[in-house]
Amino acid sequence: MNPLVERLYNGIVKENPSLVLMLGMCPTLAVTTSATNGFGMGVSTLAVLVMSNLVISLCRKAIPDEVRLPAYIVIVASLVTVVELLTEAYVPALYSALGIYIPLIVVNCIILGRAEAYASKNPPLLSTFDGLGMGLGFTIALTIVGFVRELLGAGTAFGYQVAPDFYEPIAIFVKAPGAFLVLAIIIAIMNGANIMTRADEIVEDCDGCCARCSKVCHTKEGEE
């Protein structure tokens, strides 16, 4: 497979950040009260991820190894501020719906995880596609979670009424517990499908977190 296409496939399906690697759980649960919000959050993260992967890949030979994490954090925080100001200026409705979760993209595990695990070791074009794939995977996952919650909790999809009149919306799905419930069921369905197709490779939860997750996930050491 073409390496660029392979990167996209890897991000969207094989290592989907939300559903397989279990990274970036905060926004996945917090902003998915509707499909539109989930999609908006996904696109904001996608933008930051593509740019941060590109910038970090370009700077990878200039940044000394000892200070790489602080350097990455500064790059990511600057890009997040740019995205935050742009959202506030051009999509104010989304800005007020997402609120504090836009600046919190800085501490989204996916971004530092990809910087550390991929962009710091690979050339710019491949890194950009890696960011694009991961960002698309994240956007798709958030949109699905948001779609399910909005449909069950409000009877709408992307703001349009789709449920028949006799359907009584189950409000708990757009409240906090619904987020955990929908995500649990989606992951269980994916696990079930994995068990049926590949008996040996059951997706385990990724213990430990965030910046170091890429390492933790593969070695399975976690915090213990």
Next chain:
Amino acid sequence: MTSLIMIVITTALINNVVLSQFLGICSFLGVSRQIKTSASLGAAVIFVITIASAVASLLYDFVLVPLNLTYLKTIVFILVIAALVQMVEMFLKKTSPALYQALGIFLPLITTNCAVLGVALTNVQDGYNLGESILAGFGTAVGYTIAIVLLAGIRERIDEDAVPAPFRGAPVVLLCAVLMSIAFMGFSGLSI
């Protein structure tokens, strides 16, 4: 006085940082295997968030606002938090090796814990002064500790149960979080 107490109750129970704000989910799901380790992490989080909210509040009021640089708050806060965690780690290593032993491995993890940055940003958004910020930070961290220790208690028991294969790992932990979250919704009756 009542309003100050309400800040602590609101941040710790009514708007629980994990179960209703969804901050710090990573460590909530990741480091909740045993009550002992989760309690240590909780202690470290209380320590760091309380100090971080004080420092962030001071910086915002006395540096960023006078210089008209409030749009830089995300960058400044995350750097301050990262530096602060490093300093706390070094300070503890020198002065209190026992405490360092207990909290040590969790301190670096806290830098990427979105609850810390989240509290600092929320305090600024709500226009809290120094005292209120410290109380809000403390309350949030106590709420985090309550949630993670409770979840660890549940998980210690689940480990011995026969969970259906697709629900092993993350899904069953998320299902526990659902029930805890519903229980914590009951606290909303406390708000005045």
